[in-house]
Amino acid sequence: LDPQSFSEESKMVVDFIADYYRNVEKYPVQSQVDPGYLMHHCPDTAPYCPEPLETILKDVSDSIIPGLTHWQSPNFFGYFQANASTAGFLGEMLCTGLNVVGFNWIASPAATELESIVMDWVGKMLMLPPSFLFSGGGGGVLHGSTCEAIICSLAAARDKVLKKIGHHKITKLVVYGSDQTHSTLQKASKLVGIPTSNFRSLPTSFSNDFALCPDDVRTAMEEDIGAGLVPLFLCATVGTTASGAVDPLEALGHVAKDFKVWLHIDAAYAGSACICPEFRHHLNGVELAHSISMNPHKWLLTNMDCCCLWIKEPKLFVDSLSTAPEYLRNNASESKKVIDYKDWQIALSRRFRAIKVWVVIRRHGLDNLMFHIRSDVNLAKRFEAHVAKDPRFEVVVPRRFALVCFRLRPKEEGEGTELNSRLLMAVNGSGGAFMTHAVVGGIYIIRCAIGSTLTETRHVNSLWKLIQEKAQLVLQESGL
Ligand code: PLP
Numbered sequence: 001l002d003p004q005s006f007s008e009e010s011k012m013v014v015d016f017i018a019d020y021y022r023n024v025e026k027y028p029v030q031s032q033v034d035p036g037y038l039m040h041h042c043p044d045t046a047p048y049c050p051e052p053l054e055t056i057l058k059d060v061s062d063s064i065i066p067g068l069t070h071w072q073s074p075n076f077f078g079y080f081q082a083n084a085s086t087a088g089f090l091g092e093m094l095c096t097g098l099n100v101v102g103f104n105w106i107a108s109p110a111a112t113e114l115e116s117i118v119m120d121w122v123g124k125m126l127m128l129p130p131s132f133l134f135s136g137g138g139g140g141v142l143h144g145s146t147c148e149a150i151i152c153s154l155a156a157a158r159d160k161v162l163k164k165i166g167h168h169k170i171t172k173l174v175v176y177g178s179d180q181t182h183s184t185l186q187k188a189s190k191l192v193g194i195p196t197s198n199f200r201s202l203p204t205s206f207s208n209d210f211a212l213c214p215d216d217v218r219t220a221m222e223e224d225i226g227a228g229l230v231p232l233f234l235c236a237t238v239g240t241t242a243s244g245a246v247d248p249l250e251a252l253g254h255v256a257k258d259f260k261v262w263l264h265i266d267a268a269y270a271g272s273a274c275i276c277p278e279f280r281h282h283l284n285g286v287e288l289a290h291s292i293s294m295n296p297h298k299w300l301l302t303n304m305d306c307c308c309l310w311i312k313e314p315k316l317f318v319d320s321l322s323t324a325p326e327y328l329r330n331n332a333s334e335s336k337k338v339i340d341y342k343d344w345q346i347a348l349s350r351r352f353r354a355i356k357v358w359v360v361i362r363r364h365g366l367d368n369l370m371f372h373i374r375s376d377v378n379l380a381k382r383f384e385a386h387v388a389k390d391p392r393f394e395v396v397v398p399r400r401f402a403l404v405c406f407r408l409r410p411k412e413e414g415e416g417t418e419l420n421s422r423l424l425m426a427v428n429g430s431g432g433a434f435m436t437h438a439v440v441g442g443i444y445i446i447r448c449a450i451g452s453t454l455t456e457t458r459h460v461n462s463l464w465k466l467i468q469e470k471a472q473l474v475l476q477e478s479g480l
Contacts, residue, residue, distance in 0.1 A: 028431025074454035078436040081451035087363035088303035091356030105338035115354035132310040149293040149309040156316040157262035173232040178212035180240040214251035239270025242438035253288025265292040272299035376402040386464040417444040426470035
């Protein structure tokens, strides 16, 4: 790595990305390519000789960009956004540029110590109880995704219980969530060895806005105990993927306590909103949880990837996940005075994500981060108001954050899915905007998730105009 060419070529890439952001609005939001398209643009074998960066960037423009769905477009309203910011990018550059691998303290003391510091910072921004902070005996770690965070929490919970009841009882352990819990819980359960038949996906309904019902959890646990099984882990969600529902943490926490079950809170999306005092009540009851995770890469201006995970008893991660090969032995680890984050995660190697979070928080400040959440929520309110004004449409579930779930009202309930999936295809196919769908309570909904960093009022207004135009056509074609 020659610093001179590093500097020159990096600037070329930065300029290239800046141009991408200048033009991103002009591209169709959803990629329009056919499967296998890239094969026709790339040679069959890797080049033998080095190629100039100019040639490579030209290929990015000509071949790669057409195959992108533009997550950073202001007209991207799908899934949950992966919001980017200059600070997030700068932090990511520092992380990649320094390229240290802080698996244990000695491998880069600053990486470990900064991670502990920023985890306490973010924990305080969320007003987590001190028991989740290093300063209060708990602690936090940065993972790449909620999926990894839940696997580690589940592994810690599993090993804590199996230590008491015997390892052969793993087939008796039961995991609980709702039919709105992210599929990551089911995957994690499978990966930590919970039999698939011991995964409970408890039904939710319109009557309580798709929140998990504590009485149902209690009943399910009682039944499982009656059948000789052992309730292990309950996952509650703050901001479900389909509709942004919030599970009642406090009541679920009491159930978990009664049954000595590990309570994890998945606040992947809506956790970021809880830095604002007006949303913080959604975390009430967090003091009863054992672990909680949220993804700054969704809604806290932090470029991919970044998931914060806090636990009250970090020792349980170490008990479950630590390895001590000879080639990693060192005096600092043996002194037990340092954290070795390799023992808090699945992999050994790890990125210096803390520097990214540190730059994001320092460059924006809590004030601007709150402003960012509030402005997205205000845009969502604007979109919701558009929907409410048009009698052909309805908002299907109450909006809590910046996700609006709506649909065209069908004449007959049975026609709702066909009608709305055609509307969604027409909008996405136009290239002018991109949204995704979900099914809640048997009803097909279109999800408008506002949170792309570049989205402004004009984009929300244009989205609504586009939806109305396409709805007109779809209704005409359906003879409605
Ligand atoms: N949990 C919730 C509530 C989510 O909405 C998502 C993704 O949208 C996830 C978990 C999965 O997160 P990750 O991709 O970080 O594993």
